[in-house]
Amino acid sequence: MHLLRLSFPIILVIFACCVSAQHDHEHHRVNVAVYYESLCPDSRKFFTQQLYPSLQGNLSSYVNLTLLPYGKTKATFDVNEYQFQCHHGPSECYGNKIQACALKLIDQGQKSEGLGFNRVAAGFINCLMDKATRDGDKATFPTMECAQLNNVNNLNLIENCANHTDGSNYLSILGKLTDTLQNPLKGVPTIVFNNQLKEEDNTLAQTNFVKALCQYIDGVKPEECTKNASTGLAVTSTALLVVALALTRWSL
Ligand SMILES: *[C@@H]1O[C@H](CO)[C@@H](O)[C@H](O)[C@H]1NC(C)=O
Ligand SMILES: *[C@@H]1O[C@H](CO)[C@@H](O)[C@H](O)[C@H]1NC(C)=O
Ligand SMILES: *[C@@H]1O[C@H](CO)[C@@H](O)[C@H](O)[C@H]1NC(C)=O
Ligand SMILES: *[C@@H]1O[C@H](CO)[C@@H](O)[C@H](O)[C@H]1NC(C)=O
Numbered sequence: 001m002h003l004l005r006l007s008f009p010i011i012l013v014i015f016a017c018c019v020s021a022q023h024d025h026e027h028h029r030v031n032v033a034v035y036y037e038s039l040c041p042d043s044r045k046f047f048t049q050q051l052y053p054s055l056q057g058n059l060s061s062y063v064n065l066t067l068l069p070y071g072k073t074k075a076t077f078d079v080n081e082y083q084f085q086c087h088h089g090p091s092e093c094y095g096n097k098i099q100a101c102a103l104k105l106i107d108q109g110q111k112s113e114g115l116g117f118n119r120v121a122a123g124f125i126n127c128l129m130d131k132a133t134r135d136g137d138k139a140t141f142p143t144m145e146c147a148q149l150n151n152v153n154n155l156n157l158i159e160n161c162a163n164h165t166d167g168s169n170y171l172s173i174l175g176k177l178t179d180t181l182q183n184p185l186k187g188v189p190t191i192v193f194n195n196q197l198k199e200e201d202n203t204l205a206q207t208n209f210v211k212a213l214c215q216y217i218d219g220v221k222p223e224e225c226t227k228n229a230s231t232g233l234a235v236t237s238t239a240l241l242v243v244a245l246a247l248t249r250w251s252l
Pocket of ligand 1 (some may be wrong): 057058223
């Protein structure tokens with residue numbers, strides 16, 4: 001009885017703490033916007049080596065991700081339709097449209113439960129960034145393979161969209177958002193945290209996205225944010241030990 005009376009408030013406190021922590025988490029996501037191009041080598045590297053791998057673990061619930069596959073594309077409005085000129089040639093425009101359409105049409109653009117992005121769309125796009133091939137001006141996007149690998153069940157709709165006015169319209173919306181950030185866009189990819197373009201964050205994110213993102217996570221940070229620090233510590237202490245051993249030997 002005594003024990004119960006004592007432990008009840010403690011249980012209550014623990015409960016309140018953890019439930020509110022989970023809530024915070026839902027509402028304090030870091031806005032991450034990535035301005036990139038479907039055939040840009042630096043964008044492909046960033047996507048496949050930094051962004052996508054970083055979002056497989058706990059960090060996935062700390063971001064609100066916006067992908068803008070437009071970059072340095074230029075648009076004109078011609079004969080009732082947008083015409084695009086893409087940085088890496090006409091094939092890239094098709095690649096950008098496939099991605100713009102995938103972002104709109106996979107689960108109607110809804111984010112996956114508990115995440116700040118759609119898991120299927122992100123996987124599909126990562127696969128295209130990884131596996132697209134270029135031969136001069138021609139590029140091949142393995143849409144079928146990437147759809148199968150990521151359980152995309154409406155590839156026909158997506159390709160149809162990319163080949164028609166819808167795709168042009170979706171891409172033009174991304175173009176307007178890109179122009180609003182910076183016109184002309186200086187670098188591709190450009191990574192923006194919490195809606196403010198900062199050159200130092202953008203540069204850091206290219207080679208260490210986790211570190212750049214973790215700067216913006218308030219309160220208790222997920223393990224991924226501190227993991228490397230402790231690896232660094234372990235490396236440092238191992239190095240010190242080696243030096244100490246060497247010194248001991250040397251002095252003997
Ligand atoms: C995610 O967080 C949990 C709990 O803090 C931790 O045990 C796990 O190792 C983390 N995952 C990664 C990939 O760091
Ligand atoms: C997530 O980002 C979108 C912009 O892509 C924005 O409209 C939305 O308000 C953001 N959500 C949160 C919770 O900040
Ligand atoms: C869409 O266009 C691409 C490239 O122009 C072509 O390879 C593909 O077969 C077309 N797909 C559909 C569904 O029309
Ligand atoms: C992790 O450590 C390596 C080697 O010490 C370093 O190059 C890298 O920038 C660090 N990454 C993070 C996330 O701090």
